[in-house]
Each structure stands twice: as C-alpha cells, then as structure tokens.
Amino acid sequence: MVDIILTLKHRARLFHRELAKGNPMDLARLNRRLAKPHTDPALVRRRDCLTMLAREQGFRSWSHLLGVIRDKSVSDFGTLLYPDRCYAHFNIWSADINEARRIRSETNGYLLGYKKQFFVVDRDYVATLGLDPEDPDWQPLERDVTHPAHANARGRLISRLLHKNLSVAR
Structure with a gap:
C-alpha cells in the first residue's frame, strides 16, 4: 500500500x-x-x-486518493473502479449501500464504489478491471470494497490496480 x-x-x-x-x-x-x-x-x-x-486515476485530489487507500470509511470512491474498458460488462447499480450489499449477497458478486454510488459486478468485470477475482484480499472484504472494517485489504487491492494502471500508461 x-x-x-x-x-x-x-x-x-x-x-x-x-x-x-x-x-x-x-x-x-x-x-x-x-x-x-x-x-x-x-x-x-x-x-x-x-x-x-x-x-x-479517477480521484478528485491527492488527499481523496490517500483517503480511499488508507481510511476505514469513505463516502466517495472516485471513478477508478469503473474505467472505460469495463463499460460493456453487465452490472447492477444502487445509491443505497444496504441494497447494494443485499444484491451482492444474492448474486455472489463483487461490490464496488463509483463516486457516491455502488455497483455489483461479476468476476469477469473484476478481471477486466485488472484485479484477480481470486485475490485473497477479497475474502476479508467479503468481496465488498466499501467494507470499512478492512481498509487494509481494500488499500492493497486499490494499490495493485493503480500499479497496473500506471504500468499500462507508460
């Protein structure tokens, strides 16, 4: 991280x-x-x-980027987790975190954040995004990057994604 x-x-x-x-x-x-x-x-x-x-990378500012990587509770995830290359994937959107968590549980998907909204995706989306759907850091998060109790695991996932984005940008 x-x-x-x-x-x-x-x-x-x-x-x-x-x-x-x-x-x-x-x-x-x-x-x-x-x-x-x-x-x-x-x-x-x-x-x-x-x-x-x-x-x-999809954040409002440097402090916003640091907050998403480091903080336990974030209300705005920026646009990092919904890049252009993922537009073709099917996903389910919600403005309510509880509804999004229920959908994530019912679909066995991955819950991601986009600005102040939430969306549930499948493992193919996660792979297209540039993350490994089998990464061990998804376990403590229960495949929910909005999960505030495991900011370290979220930070590691976001860090890996940022590293990939930076290496592609070269």
Missing part, C-alpha cells in the same frame, strides 16, 4: 522536473486536470503534479 504512494510521489517528482524544462505538452497535460490552469511552468508546485496524477 505504501509503495504505490511512494511510486506516485516519485512520478510527481519526475513530472515536476520535466515540467520545469518547459515542454508545452507537459503543461497541457497538467492543465487538463487542474481547476486553475498554469501558464508558467516555474509556478507549478509539486502538489499540483500530485493532484494531476490523482485525477488521472
């Missing part, structure tokens, strides 16, 4: 250095993800780079 945070911090540091060289494409990449665009690369702070990386 910690290694993904260190990896992202390292990427932000490298991106910040590259940005200082004045490549307009790097500045454009940063500005696509920030609410307040920068015109001068010299004024960009490292935290802007962390925010950009977090937003590229």
